[in-house]
Amino acid sequence: MFEILKKQELSENITLFEIDAKDIAKKAEPGNFIVLRIHEEGERIPLTIADFDRERGTLTTVFQKVGKTTHHLGTLNEGDFISDVIGPLGINSHIENFGKVVCVGGGVGIAPVYPIARALKHAGNHVFSIIGARTKSLLFWEDRMRQVSDELIVTTDDGSCGRKAVVTIPLEELLKEHTDIKLVIAIGPAIMMKFVCKTTEKYNVKTVVSLNSIMIDGTGMCGGCRVEVGGETKFCCVDGPDFDGHKVDFDLLMERQKMYLDEERTAFERYKAALGG
Amino acid sequence: MGTEPEKQDKKTKTRVRMKEQEPAERARNFREVPFGYTPEEAVEEASRCLSCKNPPCREGCPVEVEIPQFIRLIKEGNFLEACYTIKQKNALPAVCGRVCPQENQCEARCIVGKKGDPVAIGNLERFAADYEAEKGEVRIPEKPRATGRKVAIIGSGPGGLTCASDLIMSGHEVTMFEALHKPGGVLVYGIPEFRLPKVIVEREVGYIRKLGVEVVTNAVIGRLFTVDELLNEKGYDACFIATGAGLPMFLGIPGENFNGVYSANEFLTRANLMKAYLFPEYDTPIKRPGRVAVFGAGNVAMDSARVALRLGAEKVYLVYRRSEAEMPARKAEIHHAKEEGVEFVLLTNPVRFLDDGNGNLRAVECIRMELGEPDESGRRRPVPVEGSEFEMEIDVAIPALGAKANPLLLKTLPDLRLNRRGYIIAEEETGMTSKRGVFAGGDIVTGAATVILAMGAGKKVARAINGYLKWKYWDVSGFIEQ
């Protein structure tokens, strides 16, 4: 059992938990994720480790309420327990002093990009960050991202905060202006990562993305998380989730993410009905 | 219960059949297929045993259960003692009575089997174990004196469970680490409810906990702790790796990543471990299939096909490139699958998967095979018949081709020697590996095998760990070339 030590609503539908998980915190590195299961009847879902505190033995995770499990998770409070937390899983993000780098976080993807940006900054990189969301009320962690970036650009689709643009617009401007950018890291919805990669391909800048395929165990045992990278099948949970974005088959990823749409709808509607709402 | 009168001369050639659910009914539910013997049936079957002086059956059992002895106790109506007798050698009789391939082991050697059905040893083993559980008279042995030694066991399948129970009974402190949220290994995530009810596995794990073994779930060793940390920082004196062969294999043909293509591991894990057949009471979804093709013909393939039926599939094909005679699954499972309506498509191999244009599986293209010359395994090699390609409409495909070694833990152990296939090299009698203090056994050494062989390995390793903790003697030069 893992206790929720802190809960914070970051935006309209995005929640932060700090979880007591001493052993996992000790080993966590940027790029890692956990798998959690709320209770006996629950499913196993992966969430990125958005931060960790080795001294206090805590993990921070930030999740967007999209379906049954994440909504249920959002009803838990400080002092409540999560039945199972497994981790740290996935390969560590590759951190070194590349020179100039851009970190792009879209939507809830701002959270997982944060520890990577911080590590890159510590490693001596010049960090540009771009964070974007549909609208102002969905944005979070502007302050945190500012602290670990040399330059931060905020975008919203509707212009309610920062620039009215999608993240690829300022990204392209940066790539044009700074031809010595060595690396772009992009985490967000698959469609955003796809377009980031299309943009960076033109400038031939290496791009690392963090893929979010449907998972169960997260240890390489089921193969359900298969993605195609450079024409080869990879298991996202153990071979990734970080991959060379220029080689990823995003269309396959997006199709596979839709595998259980009907079941997800059933589960969510049943859940809402049980809540009487 | 009184002793049945001996009727030595009236031995029947046929065994007492274990009653089971009717095929049409059971193919639509997840309840256990056979019902088990009643005490009367058990006594009747037990009295078919000749109580041989040099019982060949015992030699056929990898852990040498005292077979004639426990069968005699059943015959005498002393069911609890029968169970205790089995448990001296086999800590998991309720499991083994259900899933061991007795037809290749103890029962294959039974003298009675020369002229008729062999004695139903597996059925009797199951009966004795279930009787004990039902009576609730599970004996918890007295705790031996503590040795002050600590052993870490990685993996909670049959290998890990057996080793843990033997070591705790030797007085050591034992911690068993399991990556998943539930202990039991293949017994919980692979073998379906209708062949091995999960309450039985829970009971066995509960027993091992009562003996004093600490079971730590959600512990992915290699990530959460490394083996070196367990040995050098956490105070463990020895470590047993029993992580099984849990890496799924795919066919390597085009279209394998379409929605609807599941590895057998994924399909079974969703259904068994996550209880997706109870969706939406349980959250994990699984595709409710219409038409399914399973590729392969081992136990894993049979289990996948039978689970698909129970999820409501209208058609389940089992596609195999050889003929029925070569199928590696247990005869009983092949029989069960057929009875329930699984259609065998033999001498056929898949070529590629086809989709509906949106990445959802629509069909599989197959090619007919014929048997050519025998290969290394002595079985006739299937060769494709040119121009015989045809399509089968399906919406779920399940490659069930066996498993490989999962590298997650192994790659954090550079000083552990692996064989060509990626399994750990360990001495057969002791499980000693190239790394001092580290033992290995079960599927992670042999490749996918059986429950009882993993248990046998767990036993041998427990004995070897006892020796090692006493003498600290480590010499593997005999089998690991330097």
Ligand SMILES: Cc1cc2nc3c(=O)[nH]c(=O)nc-3n(C[C@H](O)[C@H](O)[C@H](O)COP(=O)(O)OP(=O)(O)OC[C@H]3O[C@@H](n4cnc5c(N)ncnc54)[C@H](O)[C@@H]3O)c2cc1C
């Ligand atoms: C490595 C990784 C890291 C992730 N990190 C985060 C994170 O930090 N914050 C966050 O909000 N989300 C993260 N996700 C996505 C998150 O796991 C899903 O949003 C969540 O599982 C949805 O569950 P649900 O029941 O609420 O919604 P559902 O209605 O069940 O699903 C909504 C969508 O989420 C995806 N999804 C469903 N089940 C799973 C599953 N078992 N595994 C993966 N994806 C699934 C599907 O594409 C689905 O269409 C991550 C995913 C992966 C693979």
Ligand SMILES: Cc1cc2nc3c(=O)[nH]c(=O)nc-3n(C[C@H](O)[C@H](O)[C@H](O)COP(=O)(O)OP(=O)(O)OC[C@H]3O[C@@H](n4cnc5c(N)ncnc54)[C@H](O)[C@@H]3O)c2cc1C
């Ligand atoms: C579907 C199916 C049906 C089968 N049917 C039969 C049958 O009828 N009869 C029969 O005799 N055999 C059968 N088998 C084979 C039998 O189940 C296996 O041979 C046996 O379970 C092997 O035992 P094991 O202890 O070596 O490993 P497993 O049972 O595989 O257990 C290994 C455990 O280790 C855990 N683990 C792995 N890596 C780590 C890590 N890094 N850290 C912590 N834990 C880890 C795994 O999660 C797993 O729980 C079947 C197998 C399958 C898949």
Ligand code: SF4
């Ligand atoms: S060989 Fe068969 S008949 Fe003889 S003792 Fe063993 S089980 Fe009984």
Ligand code: FES
């Ligand atoms: S989630 Fe099962 S192999 Fe990746």
